[in-house]
Amino acid sequence: MARPTCAILFLLLILLAASIIPSPVHAYTRSCSPPVDMVVELPLGQQHRDNSSLKLPLPGRYLFWLIVESKTGKPVEYQASVVVEGDARLERLSGPLQGVLSGYGDRSIVYGVVDAGPQGFRLVAVLEAGGCTRSVVLSVAESGIEARFSRVYLPVDHLGREDLRREPFTLVESYPSLLGRLLGGSNSHVLLGHMLACVESSQPFDFLVVGGLYDAEGRPAPVASTVLEPGTGASYLRTTVSVSNCTGSRCSGCVIVPLWLLEDMAPPGVYRLVLSLYIPGSDRPIAVYEHNVHIRLLSYGDIGVAAAVACLGVLVLPLLARIHDSRRLAYMALTGASLTALSRLIGGVVFRLSSVLGPFDWVAYGPITSGLYYGLLAACLAATGEPMIAAGAVLVEWLLSSLILGSGNLVLSAFWALTTLFVVAVAGYAARATDLRLLPVYFAAAKALDSYVDINIYAYAYRLYYADWYIVVYSAGMALYAFLGSAAVARMVSSRARG
Known part of the structure; x- marks a missing residue:
């Protein structure tokens, strides 16, 4: 009996010793599930829940967040600490490092700033809660990352497409708007356009783009990438660009930035666009881009001339009201119906197909909407000898297209119809007073003025600013089509007259 008793006593002594000797406590013990979650964001936007190694441009100052969030519905007490080791110092640390989280989803955020040298550092965050201890260790080394703005352009549409x-x-x-002001409205928060910003770097990364528009004295223009409630907002541009499309040793990415007007108006003039590229949370830009940007006011100049010419078309309406002869009205209605079928039905199909040509789509639809259009007007004028019949056909075409078929913007189409009424009537009377053989020349001049007015009214209505060269080329091209179309009809009429 002595030996079993000794063996039992020996086993009990071993168990007692094991219970007395403390076991080592690890900084991160997965078997102990704390009732809170801890996340370290460095750089901002990159969340770390476990030990990680990362590379950042060094030296530099970096802002980081320590986020503690409750995962239980009960109140839980926590205590956190942050230590920086290596070639760096913890410059600032603010926020509740200890406290009580009241329930599920309740969180506490600690902000810190690390001033790092070129040799790298380690950031150690430790959290104690609910009897558990866990830590997150971030090892940061020099990255040598290279990045630059590869392309910046404005204006573009919301998909980043340019309009030449x-x-x-x-x-x-x-x-x-005067009416809007009388009703208490505001012109603020108007979308001026979009900007395309592309970044190229030596490795994938999510960069921060910060900048703005500044006048000659360095004051920011009231333009922002984000608008809040009326009366709030800051005059700066801020966005994130994800550089993730990699080919070989270079990675690229683009972002489309909306440009909002924060006030009723920005003083027209030349501004300096300044964009800086940052690692999120860093105070040192990796790259800087600058370019002049013009802010123009659409309220004078070309639009005034265009509106005046369009309004002159009203003077033609009383002359059209004097036409009562059934034969002349029949010519007017027949020509107007032909113009409608030509411009809206056939021209509409060609217009949609020509969209593949982009800003030069008029090269494809111009022969129909300008060449054949003015050719029909020339035929009407040759058959009747009365410019008012041709002008009346334009009015019939507008009535059929806008009021019956209901296509397009009614107000804009009315301005365009009045413009065409006026120029066709003036060109017809000029040809009849001089020589009908010069009608193609007069119609070409009429179409040039007509196109000039049309594009400026369209630009004003939709807040666009077309390049001068484009307006000249567009007007000249449409005038050429009108000349060729009316000249072909005039040649056919003269050939039949001789035959």
Whole structure:
């Protein structure tokens, strides 16, 4: 009996010793599940829940966040600490490092700033809660990352597509509506356009782009990438660009930035666009981009001339009202119906197909909407000898297209119809007073003025600013089509007259 008793006593002594000797406590013990979650964001936007190694441009100052969030519905007490080791110092640490989280989803955020040298550092965050201890260790080394702005362009559409008709680096604003002001409205938070910003770097990364528009004295223009409630917002541009498309040793990425007007108006003039590229949380830009940007006011100049010419078309309406002869009305209605079928039905199909040509789509639809259009007007004038019949056909075409078929913007189409009424009537009377053989020349001049007015009214209505060269080329091209179309009809009429 002595030996079993000794063996039992020996086993009990071993168990007692094991219970007395403390076991080592690890900084991160997965078997102990704390009732809170801890996340370290360095750089901002990159969340770390476990030990990680990362590379950042060094030296530099970096802002980081320590986020503690409750995962239980009960109140839980926590205590956190942050230590920086290596070639760096913890410059600032603010926020509740200890406290009580009241329930599920309740969180506490600690902000810190690390001033790092070129040799790298380690950031150690330790959290104690609910009897558990866990830590996150971030080892940061020099990255040698290279990045630059590969392309910046404005204006573009919301998909980043350029419009070659638009003047590069030009934003357009307009006076606030008088009626809107009387009703208490505001012109603020108007979308001036979009900007395309592309970044190229030596490795994938999510960069921060910060900048703005500044006048000659360094004051920011009231333009922002983000708008809040009326009366709030800051005059700066801020966005994140993800550089993730890699080919070989280079990675690239683009972002489209909206440009909002924060006030009723920005003083027209030349501004300096300044964009800086940052690692999120860093105070040192990796790259800087600068370019001049024009802000223009659409309330004078070309639009005034265009509106005046369009309004002159009203003077033609009383002359049209005097036409009562059934034969002349029949010519007017027949020609107007032909113009409608030509411009809206056939021209509409060609217009949609020609969209593949982009800003030069008029090269494809111009022969129909300008060449054949003015050719029909020339035929009407040759058959009747009365410019008012041709002008009346334009009115019939507008009535059929806008009021019956209901296509397009009614107000804009009315301005365009009045413009065409006026120029066709003037060209017809000029040809009849001089020589009908010069009708193609007069019609070409009429179409040039007509196109000039049309594009400026369209630009004003939709707050666009077309390049001068494009307006000249567009007007001249449409005038050439009108000349060729009316000249072909005039040649056919003269051939039949001789035959």
